[in-house]
Amino acid sequence: MAEPLLSVTGLCRHFGGVVATDNVSLTIAEGELHAIIGPNGAGKTTLVAQLMGELRPHRGTIRLGDRDVTTMPSYRRSRRGIARSFQITSIFPEFTARDNIALAVQAHAGHNFRFWRAARTDPALRKPACAILDSVGLGHRADVPAATLAHGEQRLLEIAIALAARPRLLLLDEPMAGMAPEDAARMVRFLSQLKGKITLLLIEHDMDAVFALADRITVMVYGSVIASGTPGQIRANAEVRKAYLGEDELA
């Protein structure tokens, strides 16, 4: 295998006496869909925050490709190709769906963008924004204020916002949380289309979705990694069964 796109080594982060990330190491290959599962409070969201640069780890390193990004601020990681979605739906409610995407496109237009240009009518923003909305199936909702979209649509919009940054690595923090079954199915279909095109790190509680989508799965409990492997290996791992999946499911 070539050099992994993301490699995390010995990551530690605590809040006072509470250890949220305990010596976490993991690697994600280019193009892989890597899922992280674990009970609530296992430190999954804290890990994503450190990968995105919103939280500084107390120890350990994070490398993106051949570059150490451990101390890099969020906005620079974003420019190097990491994007994320949030556990709590994070969109700009007053903007239309298209403007939400346009904002993300322009944030990435680099240093030479002309900030005084009209945002709404600029084809350099509108065109890619429309294309991305179409790709998540929200093209027909482009002019609707984001606040009035249905919950499932808002989650898709949020991923579309993240995709607008053209990331190499997309971190998805519970994209299916609180979704109705049909919306969740739509999200799974969308993620399976996305799979292979970019590298994905997926945090999710929906086990059917995780085992259907993931190339590899990492299991976290109390801030540490207890297992990492293919869905088959994880399903067969005794420690994982005991700690997380629950013994009764096995009988």
Next chain:
Amino acid sequence: MDPLLVLAQALNGIQFGVMLFLMAAGLTLVFGIMNLINLAHGSFYMVGAYAAAATFQATSSFLLALLAGIGAGAAVGILVEIVVFRRLYPRDHLDQVLATFGLILFFNEIVRMIWGPTALYATVPHFLAGQVEILPGAPYPAYRLAIIAVGLGVAALLYALVSKTRIGMMIRAGASDRVMVSALGVNVKVLYTLVFGLGAGLAALAGLMAGPIFTVESGMGENVLILAFVVIVIGGIGSIRGAFVASLLVGFVDTMGRAFLRPLLATVMANTAADNAGPALASMLIYLLMAAVLFFRPRGLFPPRTR
């Protein structure tokens, strides 16, 4: 009452209103976006007035004075943001009030050290020194008309900047979700510094225009600061449009009250009683206005929808 006098006072009210708007715009942006209470905003007003007055005395060039005033205000604003305010964003409002009150004392003293304790005289540039006949037989100072024009122009520009342009979009987005905007690749720190510099520059513009009307002295920013806070509370914290409407409202009510409340009262009560009650009531009017607005709309006239 003489209708021409009413017209002149109405224009005075608008002129005072647009100056308040220049102050309030920066204050409401900083409060609304960065959630920071900045009592030292009046210091940028003062710095602008001093820098412009001193430059005008030295060079007799109105244009240089204008550039120096705005430039000094914005530069001081940016410097203070980087050195002081970046440490204050995560703190609570009481800490911010204490620290920025300290800054007021600091700037008032600095200004005394540089320019001395006596007030500077700012003069109206001679091409604006005359009167304009707005209606036959109703002359009005050209300088005050110019202030109204500048204020309205800046208000229009600011509105376009915030609601139509790319940077405005980022500013509004940053106001609603800072972490997410950073994740999108925006350097929010720099964005905040720019917004702060913009607000300080506008306050300086208000100060330098106020120079020839009031006096340029240490502490001149405090009175207008209090009014600017009244404006942003009435307008809805964080709303530029609210600040604009509330500025004109406050400027108008304050000016008209001071000019006409006493004669108005004198028509219904004894002259001496009106002499006492008129000015007292006039100085309370804007606070009564604020109380009334807050009673009916506790979040101001144009509260931002998200938050």
